[in-house]
Amino acid sequence: MGLFDMLARWLGVKKKEANVLVVGLDNSGKTTILNQLKPDDTKAHDIVPTVGFNVEKFATKSLSFTAFDMSGQGRYRNLWEHYYRECHGVIFVVDSSDKLRMVVAKDELDQLLQHPDVKNRRIPILFFANKMDMREAVSSVKCSSLMELELIRDKPWHICASNAMTGEGLHEGVEWLTDQIKDLVDKKK
Amino acid sequence: MTSKWLDAYHDPVASLYTFTQCLTLADIQADGDWKLIIADLGTGSYDMKLKVYKNTNLMSEHAIIDLPTGVVNFYMDTLEPRTPAIAVASGPYIYIYKNLRPYFKFTLPPLSINQIEQELWEQAKHDNINVFVLRDALEGLRSDGQLLTVRSLKFLQLESTDLEAFANLHKHAPLKRQTVITCLDTLKKSLADEDAISCLVVGTENKSIYILDPEAFTVLTTVDLPSIPVFISVNGLYDVEYRLVVSCRNGCIYTLKRGSKEGSKYCIELNSQPVGMERINKTIYVGCMDETLQCYSSKGKKLWTIKLPTSITTMKTLDYSPRQLKTLLVALSNNEIHMYKDKYLVDVIKTEGVVTGLQFGRFGREDGTLVMTTRGGGLFVKILKRSAKFEEKDALAGPPISQNQKINIPKKTKLFVDQTLRERQNAVAMHRTFQRDLYLLRLNTARQYVKALDNSMNPISSDPTEPLKLSAQIQGIGPTFKLTVNLQNTSLSQPTSNLIITFNYDDKLYSFRNKFIEAPMLVPGLNYAFETFIDCLNEKGVSDNVKVYVLKSGRSVPIITGVISMPVSEAVAVA
Numbered sequence: 001m002g003l004f005d006m007l008a009r010w011l012g013v014k015k016k017e018a019n020v021l022v023v024g025l026d027n028s029g030k031t032t033i034l035n036q037l038k039p040d041d042t043k044a045h046d047i048v049p050t051v052g053f054n055v056e057k058f059a060t061k062s063l064s065f066t067a068f069d070m071s072g073q074g075r076y077r078n079l080w081e082h083y084y085r086e087c088h089g090v091i092f093v094v095d096s097s098d099k100l101r102m103v104v105a106k107d108e109l110d111q112l113l114q115h116p117d118v119k120n121r122r123i124p125i126l127f128f129a130n131k132m133d134m135r136e137a138v139s140s141v142k143c144s145s146l147m148e149l150e151l152i153r154d155k156p157w158h159i160c161a162s163n164a165m166t167g168e169g170l171h172e173g174v175e176w177l178t179d180q181i182k183d184l185v186d187k188k189k
Numbered sequence: 190m191t192s193k194w195l196d197a198y199h200d201p202v203a204s205l206y207t208f209t210q211c212l213t214l215a216d217i218q219a220d221g222d223w224k225l226i227i228a229d230l231g232t233g234s235y236d237m238k239l240k241v242y243k244n245t246n247l248m249s250e251h252a253i254i255d256l257p258t259g260v261v262n263f264y265m266d267t268l269e270p271r272t273p274a275i276a277v278a279s280g281p282y283i284y285i286y287k288n289l290r291p292y293f294k295f296t297l298p299p300l301s302i303n304q305i306e307q308e309l310w311e312q313a314k315h316d317n318i319n320v321f322v323l324r325d326a327l328e329g330l331r332s333d334g335q336l337l338t339v340r341s342l343k344f345l346q347l348e349s350t351d352l353e354a355f356a357n358l359h360k361h362a363p364l365k366r367q368t369v370i371t372c373l374d375t376l377k378k379s380l381a382d383e384d385a386i387s388c389l390v391v392g393t394e395n396k397s398i399y400i401l402d403p404e405a406f407t408v409l410t411t412v413d414l415p416s417i418p419v420f421i422s423v424n425g426l427y428d429v430e431y432r433l434v435v436s437c438r439n440g441c442i443y444t445l446k447r448g449s450k451e452g453s454k455y456c457i458e459l460n461s462q463p464v465g466m467e468r469i470n471k472t473i474y475v476g477c478m479d480e481t482l483q484c485y486s487s488k489g490k491k492l493w494t495i496k497l498p499t500s501i502t503t504m505k506t507l508d509y510s511p512r513q514l515k516t517l518l519v520a521l522s523n524n525e526i527h528m529y530k531d532k533y534l535v536d537v538i539k540t541e542g543v544v545t546g547l548q549f550g551r552f553g554r555e556d557g558t559l560v561m562t563t564r565g566g567g568l569f570v571k572i573l574k575r576s577a578k579f580e581e582k583d584a585l586a587g588p589p590i591s592q593n594q595k596i597n598i599p600k601k602t603k604l605f606v607d608q609t610l611r612e613r614q615n616a617v618a619m620h621r622t623f624q625r626d627l628y629l630l631r632l633n634t635a636r637q638y639v640k641a642l643d644n645s646m647n648p649i650s651s652d653p654t655e656p657l658k659l660s661a662q663i664q665g666i667g668p669t670f671k672l673t674v675n676l677q678n679t680s681l682s683q684p685t686s687n688l689i690i691t692f693n694y695d696d697k698l699y700s701f702r703n704k705f706i707e708a709p710m711l712v713p714g715l716n717y718a719f720e721t722f723i724d725c726l727n728e729k730g731v732s733d734n735v736k737v738y739v740l741k742s743g744r745s746v747p748i749i750t751g752v753i754s755m756p757v758s759e760a761v762a763v764a
């Protein structure tokens with residue numbers, strides 16, 4: 001951290017920074033969620049399937065986030081693991097209306113949890129059971145049981161039902177993640 | 190081995206009655222969310238339906254009038270957004286659906302009617318002929334082997350009392366003879382693009398193949414076959430060059446090319462009826478009723494045959510382009526699906542019930558989806574794991590692949606050639622020498638055996654009057670050992686007596702506590718054990734053989750001899 005940054009923080013001008021990795025299957029709504037979280041003037045109007053990944057920035061009251069918006073398409077999923085090491089938290093987006101691919105999401109989550117860069121870290125994971133507005137959507141409770149989240153014992157996790165189109169549920173989730181990451185950063189000091 | 194598949198959906202009571210030919214996957218709403226389209230045969234006589242699944246939900250149902258025999262999806266226009274149409278073959282009709290709405294009904298061209306049959310019905314129409322005469326005349330035509338219309342065939346099946354009514358009901362309608370569709374496929378017209386316009390290829394019960402234009406719905410080409418087609422595999426472009434491989438009910442597979450009017454040129458004659466046919470690249474895979482999977486080249490040359498554990502129910506190609514994986518799925522009646530990559534069994538999928546319908550492709554938003562329907566009416570969906578790897582290795586016993594690799598054989602040396610020549614010229618002499626040596630070896634062996642018998646050097650007595658068996662064991666690690674000598678009288682009824690056991694050993698090495706054992710009378714069959722302790726006198730780890738003799742008093746030659754090789758003794762305890 002540069003001298004200027006330190007000065008800025010001491011003066012309370014600059015917030016602490018955190019990296020989050022945003023993953024989940026293609027079409028689950030990752031880019032749409034991040035777009036909702038961004039300040040109004042930088043919001044994009046049309047969202048297309050992500051190629052590779054994008055880097056986005058957004059802030060909460062106490063943290064400023066750098067989000068890696070990964071593409072969820074099968075051929076890009078092997079990129080995810082390269083960002084595990086640098087991130088302070090993970091946002092895992094599940095399309096709660098895609099029951100057919102719930103197993104695929106679970107398989108990808110299992111691979112993430114087993115990865116050496118994640119396995120032994122108490123890294124917080126926020127799940128969005130997105131597209132709650134869809135008729136076929138399952139509840140966040142059902143989603144968490146389908147994904148067998150109760151088996152995650154060594155990491156803090158939280159699941160929120162969300163609607164990325166309206167922003168419903170997003171802030172509750174991001175607040176939780178902010179608290180978790182702040183705790184971690186504070187403990188380290 | 191962990192499974193290579195994820196269980197995505199599971200409904201054992203979906204009450205579907207369908208087959209591979211009646212399943213297709215297509216993006217019929219052009220929204221990237223591919224639907225599963227199933228023609229359900231209902232009860233087999235009514236309740237036939239076209240069902241569309243979106244994700245895991247049944248999205249819509251359409252009644253079908255007759256039994257469906259095939260369902261395909263194809264692009265019939267160039268309109269945007271690119272929405273494929275669904276074609277359902279049923280009886281002599283093809284029903285086309287677009288955007289999930291009935292769009293068009295195509296009727297196969299009518300067939301020619303027998304002149305006499307036509308006249309008979311014409312007369313019936315004007316009441317010039319009695320129904321019984323009509324029946325006898327039609328019956329006569331049929332027994333002559335003439336192909337009659339459905340109306341006449343139904344008429345012949347009726348009871349005498351119903352004839353009049355049936356004739357009156359139908360006689361005014363024009364007589365038609367129609368065929369029934371047996372199989373359906375698509376053929377791209379002039380472009381090979383994924384969403385290019387395709388023709389429909391239709392096989393019928395009257396041994397013909399029709400190729401239909403997708404825009405005008407006219408018959409572009411008709412090919413007559415020697416038999417009734419059951420499975421078609423199509424590739425190429427209609428306007429450029431194409432090839433149809435058709436397997437027929439007579440157990441033959443015909444290859445038709447663009448321009449050929451009949452298909453008997455290239456023919457594969459199977460020794461059993463085909464139950465499934467698929468083509469991967471240039472090879473044709475046929476599953477037969479005799480529980481074999483056979484592979485042929487496009488020229489009709491048989492490449493290999495694999496015997497399967499049970500009968501085949503259906504087959505389907507697995508073409509997974511993201512991984513460049515092309516394999517063959519073979520569903521068996523033992524609740525398994527075997528996956529073959531070339532001739533190697535690379536995976537076995539256990540299923541809940543006998544699979545009768547198989548489809549692999551994109552479903553929902555997932556490319557590697559396997560859809561299965563079972564005989565019991567279940568619907569199951571599995572998804573290929575991203576981490577799955579298929580090794581080209583036989584999961585079952587069979588020749589290893591290394592067997593097929595060419596070994597780099599070194600050139601023949603001059604020495605090798607000379608030796609070969611010599612061997613060829615002197616074959617007789619070499620054989621004789623070998624035979625002579627062999628006889629000498631045998632003679633020598635026999636001599637040694639006789640000598641051993643003479644000296645009673647073997648542990649089983651050969652003397653018919655004293656049949657005995659000897660065995661001995663050494664126990665302990667030294668310096669004191671325990672020697673147990675077991676004696677058994679192997680005669681059936683003759684007891685032996687007056688036997689003495691004694692030993693021959695190096696007395697500088699060993700000392701026997703009991704050097705002379707008198708055996709009691711030996712009852713036939715029982716095992717007698719005699720023991721003695723032996724002390725080893727040497728500390729330097731030397732060991733020797735010890736001989737056990739069984740003697741009969743009054744005879745100088747032992748009856749039997751046993752040789753025991755003593756183990757090396759542990760050092761004498763510090764005392």
Ligand SMILES: Nc1nc2c(ncn2[C@@H]2O[C@H](COP(=O)(O)OP(=O)(O)OP(=O)(O)O)[C@@H](O)[C@H]2O)c(=O)[nH]1
Binds near residue numbers: 025032047051072133
């Ligand atoms: N109804 C509904 N639609 C949503 C919601 N969130 C996202 N979508 C839609 O889902 C589609 C995919 O959204 P994206 O944000 O591109 O998904 P993604 O996860 O970034 O996909 P990739 O970049 O391909 O990995 C878009 O058409 C969104 O409009 C939601 O909460 N409700």
Ligand SMILES: [Mg+2]
Binds near residue numbers: 030032050069072
């Ligand atoms: Mg995206």
